[in-house]
Amino acid sequence: MGIGAELLATGAPILAAGGSGDGSPAGILLAGPIAAIAVYGLLFRYYRNTDKSHSFETETRIQAAPITGGEQKVNEIRGTQQTQIQGNNVSNHRQRVQRAP
């Protein structure tokens, strides 16, 4: 049965992630709850497909001219612990932002 394999596949990386949490021994104890929630979410979506929609961005015939634009360095950040820019939405195409005039 495909589902059993999927359960195993989800459990393992979560355990590994819990174990590598900067060596903090308390972190690993979150493995149980995290695994339970992940398995629930995975199975729920497999049955209900609430996350699915038509990928019109890629499944429509689109002809685009070469992209133009510009960039300008405006700041330098030193010693942040954040792994990415705050509010990163580069791959969240459907998240609407303020309308420019």
Next chain:
Amino acid sequence: MSTPPPPSQPQDQPEVVNTQNADLGDGVNRCPRCGSTDIQLRASTGMLICLFCRHEWSEQQAEGQLFDDGNLTELRGTTIGSGAADIAADVNAVVTLKCQGCGAEVVVNTAAAMSSRCHWCRHVLTINNQIANGAVPDAVLPFALSHEEAVARITEFASKRKTFANRQFLKEFTPQNVVGVYMPYMIVDGNVSSDVYGHGEVETRRYTRGTDENRRTYYDADVYQLHRHVDFTVDDLTIESSAERAMMDTSVNTNNIINTILPFDTKNAVRWNANYLNGFSSEKRDQDVEQLQPALEHQLLSIARSQVAPSVSRYGRGVRWEAEKVDVHGTRWVSMYLPVWLYSYFQKEKNMVHYIAVNGRTGETMGSIPVAQGRLLAVSAAVGVVAEVLAIIILVVS
């Protein structure tokens, strides 16, 4: 046409192109070979078939017939097919036809059907003239997948999802009850420009500080202000033109399932002939072009953001888009019925209809299977316990 395009005026009246199928009228429409009115779509061929003499034929392809198919980059203003024209609120959905066979009066309620059989002489009367209630579209894409094929796809989809399925759903599962429904859409071509503005970050240095337990990773980064511009055209963007179907809220309905089986091969749509609907059901459009502008702009902006993404790949720490705009230079709209095989299950306790939908052309299948909450929770909890035990073992051993 070699006349230069008129200047873009966003608020001007749309140009309406008459898409009425001039070869057909309301009432008796006969088989071109034997004159019978018993005509149906044969899904396995996508053609109309006369049930009396078995002659098969098809309406003209709509592509290239409804509009001058010029270069989309030259598209200006708003052009709509007459079948996509605004719906008049006061129009009577009930049409009374005079049967050409016997002279009797036959009533067709276009809210529910596009044809009716004369009780007296048994001729089938069909509605082919466009009515201002949105019931007759510019074009129709006939079913090309048979009922049996749809049943097979639905059975396959559901059989992969049995273990945690709602028990009542499984007990009542009757894939033979799948219904062929023509769903209403607007098919939109567009010529647009879009601009997006934001900030991106490039990592310049990465280092760790502290020892053992308190070891942390730190990053240095350059911050850039970004602007991107893209001109693009879209061909046959497909937008739900029923307000109810366009409402996709997965906490109360499963309309997203029907949306997921898009796209359709809309280029193969044919001009309207009500006989394509015989034996199928249909839902009526209730949204006009103006009401669908927000949905169109949302899709255009999403496409623009997807188009510019490769051009900012060097910003490894990501990009935060903060402002965006879309200038629509030109659009053209065609209303179309698209074929969907729909299996539905009403889950009483959640007051929710779960669909399994099959694309009536490509066979793409998607569905929502109600879950057995108890089983799902039990298994998730069990996996959680196993993970927790493993975690404790690792803790104790290390």
